[in-house]
Amino acid sequence: MIALFSLTLLVFASSLHVEAQDSGSRIKVYANRGDNITLPCRLEGLSSLFGNRIKWTKLEDDSTETDVFISMGLHQRSYGNFQNRVYMLEMDDNDATLVVTNLDLNDYGTYKCEIINGMNDKTVEVDLELQGEDSLSFTGVVFPYSPRLGRYNLNFQDAEAACLEQDAVVASFEQLYEEWRNGMDWCNAGWLNDGTVQYPITKPREPCGGARTSAGLRTYGRQDKSNKRYDVFCFTASLKGRFYYLIQPKRLNFDEAVDACKRDGAEIAKVGHIYAAWKLLGYDRCDAGWLADGSVRYPISRPRNNCSPTEAAVRFVGFPDKKQKLYGVYCYKPQP
Numbered sequence: 001m002i003a004l005f006s007l008t009l010l011v012f013a014s015s016l017h018v019e020a021q022d023s024g025s026r027i028k029v030y031a032n033r034g035d036n037i038t039l040p041c042r043l044e045g046l047s048s049l050f051g052n053r054i055k056w057t058k059l060e061d062d063s064t065e066t067d068v069f070i071s072m073g074l075h076q077r078s079y080g081n082f083q084n085r086v087y088m089l090e091m092d093d094n095d096a097t098l099v100v101t102n103l104d105l106n107d108y109g110t111y112k113c114e115i116i117n118g119m120n121d122k123t124v125e126v127d128l129e130l131q132g133e134d135s136l137s138f139t140g141v142v143f144p145y146s147p148r149l150g151r152y153n154l155n156f157q158d159a160e161a162a163c164l165e166q167d168a169v170v171a172s173f174e175q176l177y178e179e180w181r182n183g184m185d186w187c188n189a190g191w192l193n194d195g196t197v198q199y200p201i202t203k204p205r206e207p208c209g210g211a212r213t214s215a216g217l218r219t220y221g222r223q224d225k226s227n228k229r230y231d232v233f234c235f236t237a238s239l240k241g242r243f244y245y246l247i248q249p250k251r252l253n254f255d256e257a258v259d260a261c262k263r264d265g266a267e268i269a270k271v272g273h274i275y276a277a278w279k280l281l282g283y284d285r286c287d288a289g290w291l292a293d294g295s296v297r298y299p300i301s302r303p304r305n306n307c308s309p310t311e312a313a314v315r316f317v318g319f320p321d322k323k324q325k326l327y328g329v330y331c332y333k334p335q336p
Contacts, residue, residue: 027126032238035103038089039126041096041113053116054088054096058109059125061157061225068111069098081106100128105169130169130237140237141279142171142179144186145271148294148319151188156225159191159232166293167272168234169193173217175235176200180217189220190231197223197230236272241334243269243277245285248329254322257290257329266331268292273332274299278314288317289328295319296327 031037043052053072057065067079069086078086082100089097096113108128115122130140145162147153154162163170170193176184180200187208189199197220201208209218223230246260261268270292277283278299286307288298296317300308308315320326 027124029126029128030130031103031128032130033103033105034238034240036099036101037103037128039098039100039111039113039128041098041115041124041126043094043096043115043117043122052096055114055116056086056098057112057114059112060109061160065112071096103128105130105164105167108169129172130235140175140235141275142175142184142233142235143168143271143275143314144188144190144231145234146188146231151231152229154191154232155227155229156191156195156223159230162232163234163272165270166234166236167270167276168236171233171235173198176233177217188231189218190233191223192233195222195225196220197228198233234272236276239273239276239280241273241332242266243273243281243283243330243332245287245289246329246331251325251327252290252329253325254290254294256325257327260329261331264331266333269330269332271295271297274330275314278312287328288315289330291330293319294322297330 027040029037029039039056041054041056053070055070056068058068059065068082069078069088070076071088076088078084085101087099089095089099091097096115098111098113100107108130111126111128113124113126145166147162160170170191172193173196176192176198177200180202183202184200185202186199187201189197191197198217199208200217201213202215204213204215205211220230246264246266248260252260258268268290274283274291274297278301282301283299284301285298286300286304288296290296296319297314298307298317299314301312303309303311317327
């Protein structure tokens, strides 16, 4: 017999802006990258006569489960990327709360706590989400993304991978809505993390849903995650390092750009890095530079002639031939 049960919320963090919300039997925990957080789970109502077997798993989008942590009396074990990063809080005999340390983007998602006690089982699901989603503080930036292949080439799984490769996650409706309220206008439809496809319009016009329609988020509704292809809206919440334009005596091709950052003790920056630096730090530079995905962009926070005359934006030059020696490079040094 499987039953959902209420939880006492516990939140542990090494930094600020960590929140937990209880929605009946389902818990949402919000945190930033690098945080240490707790995924709450308690055992009230279960007899200790037979002992408890506690299993934490992460629910993947393809309906599979990835083992995270198992506790059987004195035997405890963590798995995969969670090894040496997770442990039981065990504040008392009923506490099955899991602590996850040094969060990275791959950690976000839904977790299941399963307690097996003789003939009685209990489960609960906990959603671990990037700070900003459904919360009052929107400390991040949403950016549209399409690959070198061009627009509308990503199914949902490809979209998730594309955002992760750019130091981001697939954005939520709430995050895109907040960006729309702040003026985001983008005519290409993109995936959101709930499997819907939408796009934000602040200036209604014929190619983007019609000139006579009202401004807002246009939606195609929920789409087939495997067979339908669109762009994606990504969300990145913080910059855990230094983003900068590397001054060089000459223009570089892509391979030279990668090597130049390495020689400077850094890595070539990702699209998520340039958007986070632009939005969160006000980074402004009128030099077009290579990024890790092979694109060339530059961030403008102070609109001016010959750079971005009408609006603050991360300007997209394109995906040029990687052999062209026409651009500089943006680098990123992670915090040690």
